[in-house]
Amino acid sequence: MRKIFVNEPVLDGNERKYLNECIDTNWISFEGPFVKKFEQGMAELTNRKYAVAVSNGSVALDTAVLALKIGEGDEVIMPTFTIISCAAPLVRVGAKPVLVDSDPYTWNMKVEDIESNITSKTKAIMVVHIYGLPVDMDPVLELAKKYNLYIIEDAAEMHGQTYKGRPCGSFGDISTFSFYPNKHITCGEGGMVLTNYEVLAERCASIRNLFFSSKKRYIHEELGYNFRMTNLQAAIGLAQLEKLDRTVAKKRHIGALYNKLLKDIGGLQIPVEKTDYADNIYWVYGVVLDDDLPIDADEFIKRLGEEGIGCRGFFWGMHEQPVFKEMNLFEEERYPVAENLARRGFYIPSGVNLNDDDQEYVVEKIKLILNQL
Structure with missing residues (x-):
């Protein structure tokens, strides 16, 4: 029987070359050079100042929520129609996801329903671009400014997409990407957190790396996570980004x-x-x-x-x-x-x-x- 898969990645660029370089140099861990190169490439793609590579797109969202110090009692407005990775980080920290329905044509969150759900407890709007078209961002940006809210932008499905000429991934206070095998850029598993704010970037990098102290490695002032991306993953991701x-x-x-x-x-x-x-x-x-x-x-x-x-x-x-x-x-x-x-x-x-x-x-x-x- 003829078999057509729902998705197959194509690894016909520099993936093999870069992986061989990892093996030849013994740099397979997080500290290898391809991690920085991949971060720089994603920052350039999205016109961002800072990019922090993590192990997958789900933990990119965890990192974003933790970096913004969203916690117990906070509310975050988000679409109900999305993957559970978007809601799970909020529930884990005791925040409340406040849901809105979808537009029946674009399948994205119904932007006109956001404002009526804003309360004194609202701390952020989580925007999730769905399947191929971005959320209409201008009204969301206006609401965030009006009510002094953070924007978390999940651009997991939007590598290379733009909104009014601006790259998706450039709109949130923190934006995230996934590099799962069905994404336009894949490294098997992987994710990226992007921001223009140095303090948020530094906090994301610390969360990713167990909150090791900058003064003494095995001193920890907060509990972090091992969300690190390997040099092997980044090598594949960089090759994918190039094409x-x-x-x-x-x-x-x-x-x-x-x-x-x-x-x-x-x-x-x-x-x-x-x-x-x-x-x-x-x-x-x-x-x-x-x-x-x-x-x-x-x-x-x-x-x-x-x-x-x-x-x-x-x-x-x-x-x-x-x-x-x-x-x-x-x-x-x-x-x-x-x-x-x-x-x-x-x-x-x-x-x-x-x-x-x-x-x-x-x-x-x-x-x-x-x-x-």
Whole structure:
């Protein structure tokens, strides 16, 4: 059977060369030179002064929350439609995630719902750019200024994307990236925290490295974590960063071809191609089943899987997560757009290793299933 994976990374740049350099020099740990080079490259990409490499995108968010000293009783406004890595750091420190629903077209957080959720306890807004289009940032920046709030910007899916010409990852007081295998830049696992504030950068670096004292190594004034990135990870990440423009171009080609092949097919909502502030970068190519189709996303994914096509469902809202229900969080809260996206949305193969024939095969099988329905 033909097999098309939901995502495959492409390692055809300097990845092997840089890894061999790590091995030849014995620099495989955090203190190797590629960590600094990767940090510098990501800072340049996002027009940031400081970048702090960490072991994955989830702990990048932990680091951001800890660096801003968000804690017990604080409130942070965030989308319900996102990965649990965004809410978990808040819950761990005793802060309260205050959720907003999604825009039904861009799938990003509904910006117009933010202000009504601001209280005297609100300390930050966590912006999460979803799937290919950035959040409309100007209104968020205005609210943060008006109410003196921090912005945590999760740009995990936005490598190479811009908002009104400015790079995603440049908007938050602290911004974060992930380098998981399905990202535009990957090093297997890895993350980055970025800021323009020296004091925050220094605090992030200390959190990452067990809060070793600058005066005497094994003296610790706070409890930190081992969130360090290895030189091996950074070597791969730097090689991936070097070819980011090519990756983004390929992703947009994939998106454009899917748009062409799917535009006249009934039963599916396809991604918004562009807004007045950004062109879609198609980190993944998501579709949402119309309400009148008699199956949900899980069943559609199963049927495509029987044809050798790998797919993945959309995020499940934070307010419906069993772990948070056990904590009595988000009781009686409903977010209908996010709930619909979770049940009827999924993304089809859209990794950079995909070719046009693969896409045509995927669409052929989608049509077949829709015709059967």
